[in-house]
Amino acid sequence: MIQVENLAKKFGSLRAVDGISFQVERGVLFGLLGPNGAGKTTTINVLSTLLPPDEGKVTIGGYEVRLDPAAVRRLIGIVPQEIALYQDLAARDNLLFWGRLYGLAGKDLGRRVDELLELADLHQQAKQKVETFSGGMKRRLNLVAGLVHSPEILYLDEPTVGIDAQARSRILEMIRELSNRGMTVIYTTHYLEEAEQLCDRIGVIDKGRMVALGDKEQLIDQVGDQDIIRLHLPQDAHKEFMEDFAESTDCLGVRIFRGKIEVCTVDGARMLPGIQAWLSSRNLDLQQLEVERPNLETLYLNLTGRDLRE
Amino acid sequence: MNSDLIRALVVLRLSRILKDRMGLVWLLIMPMAFSFLMGQLLGDWGGGSSNLPRFMVFDLDGGAAADSLLVSLENNDRFRVVRSDTTTSETAVLDALERSRITAALFIPEGFSDPDTESNAHPLRLFYDSDRLSSQTVRTLLEKSVLKVNTLHAAQSLVWRDLQNPLPTDRSERFDSAEFEDRWDEPRISVTSSTLGRVEEDGLVLTKASQHVGPAYTIFFVMMFLMTSAKDLVTERKEGTLARLVTSRASSLDLVLGFFLGGMTVGLVQAGTLLALNSLAFGIDYGTSAGGLVLVVVLMAGVSSAGAVLLGSVARSGAQAEGLGMAVTMIMAALGGLWWPLEIVPEFMQSLGKCIPTGQAITVFHDMIGRGHGIQQMSTLFLGLGLWFLGLLILASWRLRKIVA
Secondary structure (H helix, E strand, O other), rough: OEEEEEEEEEEEEEEEEEEEEEOOOOOOEEEEEEOOOOOOOHHHHHHHOOOOEEEEEEEEEOOOOOOOOHHHHEEEEEHHHHHHHHOOEEEEHHHHHHHOOOOOHHHHHHHHHHHHHHOOOOOHHHHHHHHHHOOOHHHHHHHHHHOOOOEEEEEEOOOOOOHHHHHHHHHHHHHHHHHHOOOOEEEEEEEEEHHHOOOOOOEEEOOEEEEEEEHHHHHHHOOOOOEEEEEEEOOHHHHHHHHHHHHHOOOEEEEEEEEEEEEEEEEHHHHHHHHHHHHHHHHOOOOOOEEOOOOHHHHHHHHOOOOOOO | OOOOHHHHHHHHHHHHOOOHHHHHHHHHHHHHHHHHHHHHOOOOOOOOHHOOOOEEEEEOOOOOOHHHHHHHHHOOOOOOEEEOOOOOHHHHHHHHOOOOOOOOEEEEEEOOOOOHHHHEEEEEEEEEEOOHHHHHHHHHHHHHHHHHHHHHHHHHHOOOOOOOOOOOOOOHHHOOHHHHHHHHHHHOOOOOEEEOOOOOOOOOOOOOOOOHHHHHHHHHHHHHHHOOOHHHHHHHHHHHHHHHHHHOOHHHHHHHHHHHHHHHHHHHHHHHHHHHHHHHHHHHOOOOOOOHHHHHHHHHHHHHHHHHHHHHHHHOOHHHHHHHHHHHHHHHHHHOOOOOOHHHOHHHHHHHHHOOHHHHHHHHHHHHHHHHOOOOOHHHHHHHHHHHHHHHHHHHHHHHHHHOO
C-alpha cells in the first residue's frame, strides 16, 4: 500500500530525512518511532504530499506522490500534530466543513458526521465550540476530522501529545478500532510504550535515518535475550564495580549512563546475589536497583547510544 | 476549479465572523459609532443652536431687503446666525475667522435695500473658513436665501414697486409671469464669496460632515477588518488547518480563490450594510450612479481582501500580521484622506493620496455625492483602483500558491 524508497528531504544544509526506506501493507498499523527532531513529521509531510521529496520514490496506493499528488490525496486522511480545527466553530460544524471539502453533501454528510461524533464519543458535545473542549476531546475530534471522507490510509502525527493518560488510552483504543476495520495507519510517536502497545510493525528513526525496522518481536530479538540491571551507587564506587563485574561470565557489558551503572546480562535474577554480596563486602548501601527486560527503549539505546526521550 | 469547495470556504469565513460577537462589533457597530461621533464633531449634529457654528452677519444696510435676507438665513439648522451689534472692518472679521472664532462672515453693504440700486452695485460679501468641512454649507445656505430674496424682490418689483408696503391680497390678477422671467434673468442681488486658506475644488458641495465621514469610515473599517484578519490565515498555516485543506480535494487555485473571495464577501457585506445604515441614519445620498457605487465597493473590498491574503501569506506570526495590517490601514487612511478630506491637504499630498486605493475610493464617493459624477467621469479613479486590485490579487495568489502547492 505504501512504499518508500531512499526518501531524502533537505532543509538548507539539514538532511531532515536521510535515505529512509520502508513499506506498509494494506491494513497494517505501522509505527514510526523516534525522538523529537528525528524526521518523523517530515516523512509524514512527504507522504501526505505536503512536501515534495528531494530524493527517492514514494508510492501510495500505486500513485507516486511527486507525479500524482491529487490521486494520493484521495486515498489519505491526515491527523496533524496540531489541533487542526476551527476553535470558534462547534464540533459538528467543523466536521460538516471538512466533509464538504471532501465533496460530501446532504444526508450522506450528515450521517457521516453523526458516525464520527459517535466514534469520538462527542455526540453530546456536538454543538459546543471546540475552544471549550478539554485537550483529550480536541484530540479525538482532530482524529475523526481526518476520517470524514473514509480514507483508506490514515496518517497520525503524534496524536497523543499533551494529553493525560486516560485521554491517551481512549485515543489509542480508537486507533486500534480503525486498524481492526482494515484501515492502513501510519502512526508517529516518541512514546515507545504506545508503539509497543499499538503497532504491528515499527520503524525506528533517528537523525533522519531508519535505524531499525520490523515487527515488535523482531526488533526486540535484535537486542537479544538480555536484561538490564540499573544500580544507583556512590560515585567513588563506580570504577571498582565496573572493573569487578566486567570480567563476570554473566555480564555482557557494563557502563555508566545518566549517573547510574547499567549492567547488561543474559539473566538478571542470577546476577543479583553477586551484586548484593559485592555491596555488603564494602558496606555500601544500595540506593536504587531495577531490572528491565529488553524493550524498544533498550533497542533504541543499543542502536543510538541515547535515550529515546533525550 | 471546484465551485462547491470555494463556496464552502466562503461560507466558512462568513459563518465564523457572524458567530463572533466581538467580530460584529468591529464589523458594524464601531464604524457606525465612529461615523456618528465624527459627524457630530464636524458639525452634523448639535445639542442646540448654541453648539452650531457661528455665522456672523454684519448688516451695514439695515433696510428691508437686508431684513428679508436675514430672516431667510436664520431659518436653518446648520448655523447660528449672529447679527453683529457693531459695525466692524473686514480686517477684524478676517482676523476672527483666522482664529476660528467664527466659521463665516457676511457683509451686507450699505444701500443694499435701495430699490433703485443696479444689479451688482452692492454685492454681498461672504468670507468663510473652508478648513472646516461644515463651513461649506454656508455658501449653499446663503445662495438659497439670496434666491428667495431675489424671487421675492422680482415679484414685488413687478406688482408693486414699493418694498415698504405689504403685498396686495389679490396677487394673481396683477402678476405678469413674462415680465417676472425677464427680471429674474437679472437678479438684483449678487454674491461674491471668499474662502480663507486653501482653495476649494470647483463644484464640490458636501453639505454635511457625514457625507465624508460615512463613506470614509466605511472604507477604513472594511480595510482594517480585512487586513487585520490576515492573522487568521497565519493561524491556518500554523495550526495545521491549511495542511488539512491542502490534502483535501481542493486545488491550490480553489484555496486561493476561497480565501480571497471569503474576505471579499465579508467586505461586501460590511460595506453594503454600513453604507445603507449611513444612508438611513444620516441621510447620505450617494448620488445617481448606482453602477459607480457598486463598482467602488467591489473594488475596495477586493483590494482589501487581496491585501489581507498577501499579508497573511508572508507574515511570520498572527501578531505580526495583525500589527502590520493595522499599520498599513492607518497609513493608507491618513494618506488617502479618510480622516480628513484630501481637499484640505497640500497639493502634492493630494496627488499622492489619489494614487493609493483609499484616496481613490473616497474621491469616488466625493465625486458621486458632491458632484453627481458617474462611472465615465470617474474612470481614471476606477482604473487606478482596478490596477491596485489586480496587482494585489496577482501577488497574493502567487504567494499563497507557493505555500499551498
